[in-house]
Every structure is written in structure tokens, then in C-alpha cells.
Amino acid sequence: MTALKPIEYRNIKGISATKYKVNDICSVPGCNRTRGDKGHHIFPRSQIGNDSYFVLVGMGDTNFTIPHVTGLCSEHHTQVEIHDAWIKLEDDLFVWYEREKPANRETSSKNFIKVGPLDPQPGVRVKGASGSPKKKREKNKGEKKRNRRTLAFSVPNDAIEDGAGIIDDLLREAKKEYGVGNTEEERLKTPDYNIYVLALYNLVRGGA
Numbered sequence: 001m002t003a004l005k006p007i008e009y010r011n012i013k014g015i016s017a018t019k020y021k022v023n024d025i026c027s028v029p030g031c032n033r034t035r036g037d038k039g040h041h042i043f044p045r046s047q048i049g050n051d052s053y054f055v056l057v058g059m060g061d062t063n064f065t066i067p068h069v070t071g072l073c074s075e076h077h078t079q080v081e082i083h084d085a086w087i088k089l090e091d092d093l094f095v096w097y098e099r100e101k102p103a104n105r106e107t108s109s110k111n112f113i114k115v116g117p118l119d120p121q122p123g124v125r126v127k128g129a130s131g132s133p134k135k136k137r138e139k140n141k142g143e144k145k146r147n148r149r150t151l152a153f154s155v156p157n158d159a160i161e162d163g164a165g166i167i168d169d170l171l172r173e174a175k176k177e178y179g180v181g182n183t184e185e186e187r188l189k190t191p192d193y194n195i196y197v198l199a200l201y202n203l204v205r206g207g208a
Contacts, residue, residue: 001043002079006089014052018180018194020123026073028096029116029166036074043068053188055109067123086112094118171195
């Protein structure tokens with residue numbers, strides 16, 4: 001059974017992006033069990049058309065990209081799959097709901113009770129998170145190559161501060177920690193863009 005959709009908007013699709021490290025401890029509030037699989041796709045694969053870790057959400061004139069894969073323990077993953085739990089997207093946060101348990105066990109309640117936001121939110125790295133191997137890119141799928149745009153910004157370059165050198169050093173260290181792959185050499189090949197997006201997302205969400 002497919003999990004319930006976090007929002008009802010139809011203009012949602014998975015985008016091509018590098019996989020990030022999924023939390024090892026279940027993200028359901030109050031749960032300290034180890035996750036039971038590689039990661040739960042909150043937006044069903046059948047809805048986004050692929051197994052991407054990031055989705056583009058179109059809401060009229062507003063479009064935004066968010067990570068949506070989180071680590072759940074086996075018990076909570078089963079709850080989601082059988083619709084005894086529901087992960088909703090509310091105010092840019094993924095929130096865990098559980099189906100209300102009626103007094104009469106023979107009846108089934110349609111009501112869900114809010115438990116709280118996932119902790120951590122998808123894409124936020126926590127201590128103990130493990131890396132996911134980089135998936136080989138499939139060819140000849142009929143998808144046009146995505147347009148690219150080059151961004152430039154100014155950095156200090158004087159005797160006091162070498163801005164470009166600082167950024168290069170920080171990017172290298174960030175790739176060692178956040179990059180994708182099982183070896184340092186593989187992680188260092190992670191595109192700069194993916195590091196920037198993940199770092200800025202964590203900053204906005206207050207993650208580490």
C-alpha cells in the first residue's frame with residue numbers, strides 16, 4: 001500500500017540531485033529506534049515519477065525545492081504504509097500524525113492526531129548519519145538535459161582575507177562530511193551545487 005500524500009498538490013515532481021545522508025535514528029518524535037531501511041520517500045515514488053531525494057513543489061506562482069527522504073524505524077514505516085500514520089507537509093515542515101485509536105477496537109477511526117514535526121527534518125544531518133552510495137545515472141530515458149545557469153559572487157581578496165581560498169577549503173571539508181560515496185575520493189566529486197543547497201537548507205531550518 002502506498003503512503004498517504006503529504007499535500008494534495010498535483011504539480012510535484014522529483015528533480016535530479018545527489019542523495020544525502022539519511023538519519024540513522026527514526027525521525028518520529030520521541031522514537032529512538034534505528035531506521036529500518038535506506039530511507040522513506042515521503043512523497044510516493046508513484047507521485048513524483050522517480051526515486052529522487054528532492055522534489056519540486058509548484059504552488060501557483062510559488063515554486064520551491066525540498067528534500068523529502070527520512071529515516072524511519074520498521075514499526076513506524078509500517079504504520080505509514082498501512083495508513084495508520086500520515087506525514088503531512090505543514091508550513092514547510094514535515095509533521096507526523098497517527099490515526100486515532102477508537103474505544104471500540106472493532107471500528108476504524110478516520111481521524112488523525114498530530115504528534116509533532118519530524119526530528120530531524122529530511123536533509124538535516126545528525127550525528128551517526130550514514131552515507132548512501134551514489135546511484136549510477138541512467139541514460140536514454142528521453143528526458144531533456146536540464147538548463148544550467150552560472151552564478152557569480154564577489155569575495156574578499158586582499159592581504160587580510162583570501163575569500164576564494166577559504167571557500168575552496170570549506171567546500172572540500174564539507175564534501176568529506178556531507179558528500180556522497182563510500183570513499184573520500186568519491187565524496188570529493190560531489191557537485192558544489194549540492195553542498196550549497198544542503199548547507200543553506202540546514203541553515204534556514206536551524207540544523208547542524
